[in-house]
Amino acid sequence: MLTPEASVKSFYDFLKQKKIMGTKCKDCGKVYLPPRPLCPKCMNSNLEWLELDGKGKLAAFTIVAVAPTHMINAGYSRDNPYVFGVVKLDSGPSISAQILKVDSKKPEGIAIGSRMTVEFVTRGDKVLLGFKLA
Numbered sequence: 001m002l003t004p005e006a007s008v009k010s011f012y013d014f015l016k017q018k019k020i021m022g023t024k025c026k027d028c029g030k031v032y033l034p035p036r037p038l039c040p041k042c043m044n045s046n047l048e049w050l051e052l053d054g055k056g057k058l059a060a061f062t063i064v065a066v067a068p069t070h071m072i073n074a075g076y077s078r079d080n081p082y083v084f085g086v087v088k089l090d091s092g093p094s095i096s097a098q099i100l101k102v103d104s105k106k107p108e109g110i111a112i113g114s115r116m117t118v119e120f121v122t123r124g125d126k127v128l129l130g131f132k133l134a
């Protein structure tokens with residue numbers, strides 16, 4: 001068993017410490033983000049915690065105009081949309097997150113494959129994962 005337990009809660013607890021923590025299967029080497037307690041490939045729980053460095057490439061993105069409540073509370077709206085994307089980390093896994101410091105009103109200026117680096121976003125008592133251009 002991993003300590004702390006591999007879960008979404010642990011993932012967010014580590015974000016508060018400005019750490020991106022995934023789990024790595026000791027048998028096949030596959031890295032899971034968000035962390036998983038089991039390797040579905042090897043069907044075992046022989047995993048260890050692994051800190052990821054938060055560097056990667058933009059794999060996909062979309063513009064969100066109709067925001068969920070926590071993003072409306074952060075000031076986003078139809079008039080101030082935000083960019084949400086998938087970043088493929090150099091260490092293997094892909095993760096979805098807000099893409100910061102890009103012009104959501106000019107999506108044609110945002111290029112797939114752009115180098116990204118992590119930016120931790122504090123909203124209320126939560127720390128969320130974000131990425132910006134590297």
Ligand SMILES: [Zn+2]
Nearest residue numbers: 025028039042
């Ligand atoms: Zn495995």
